[in-house]
Amino acid sequence: MSKPYVVGIDIGGTNTVFGIVDARGVVIASSSIKTLKHSDVNAYLDELYNEVTRLLVANDAVDKVHGIGIGAPNANYYTGMIEKLVNIPWPTPLPLAQMVSDKFGIPVAITNDANAAAIGEMTYGAARGLKDFIMITLGTGVGSGIVINGQLVYGHDGFAGELGHTIMKRNNGRLCGCGRTGCLEAYCSASGVARTAREFLEIRTEPSALRTIPIEAITSKDVYDAAVAGDKLANEIFEYTGNILGEAFAEFTVFSSPQAIILFGGLAKSGELLLRPLRESMEKNMYPAFKGKVQILLSELKDADAAVLGASALGWEAKAQVPAVPQA
Missing domain, CATH: 3.30.420.40 (ATPase, nucleotide binding domain)
Structure with missing residues (x-):
């Protein structure tokens, strides 16, 4: 070369x-x-x-x-x-x-x-050898890249693949940064997890380690740390988040039939706290023809x-x- x-x-x-x-x-x-x-x-x-x-x-x-x-x-x-x-x-x-x-x-x-x-995952990471997959980035927002038959889907105008703005809550959904309401990003991003924590703390009464943190200062990392320590409310927050993400993945599968959905970003490092409810919800909501066929993989690219x-x-x-x- x-x-x-x-x-x-x-x-x-x-x-x-x-x-x-x-x-x-x-x-x-x-x-x-x-x-x-x-x-x-x-x-x-x-x-x-x-x-x-x-x-x-x-x-x-x-x-x-x-x-x-x-x-x-x-x-x-x-x-x-x-x-x-x-x-x-x-x-x-x-x-x-x-x-x-x-x-x-x-x-x-x-x-x-x-x-x-x-593209990075397909070239260097977990998607090597895969021709059909969806990349989901779980960071401050929810980003996505869709690969079909080995080609990244850009759409006619270059903007295809905004799956983070799929509407998951049609009634009384949260306001998203895009200006719409009920978007996946408003629930399943790192900032969405923090929003869920604030909502749960306001409407629930049970004790939680999260109550020791000023409510507007709570981050997804705080929720993760509390969940790992066995905090019941924090674990329920991950259950809620994983359920919504699984429902979304079942919907994504219908239109592109991916071999795998690959997760990247800080929230993806939550391990089984997120992955267990995600997988269960995805399979529960999956169109029958696709049940058991879609892998959930974690990125193989080094963080740094x-x-x-x-x-x-x-x-x-x-x-x-x-x-x-x-x-x-």
């Missing part, structure tokens, strides 16, 4: 993590910058260019990069644009793929962070490398021209 490396860049609301990755999925070196150190996107790109170049020089990788892959919120693979940003004060729509390509003189491909995770690996896998697909939206 004439150019044996790719660069993966994961743009988050707080940090931008980047690294040099080889074809085996080994992160040769990585670093990060603060995304919001500069409110001006051009100043941000200047710092990103300087720090990535410094990393390439230090690892004798200058002129050895095949492409750059970027995972970013609301990024569109077809257009190379970031369509909307909630937590980053840059003007949108923003032609970020073209801007980064112009800056580095290297082909760039971009997609949203959950799609990048799916996962964001970089997911983005970098897209770098192998990067072409000189940013992909255009297919014509109808």
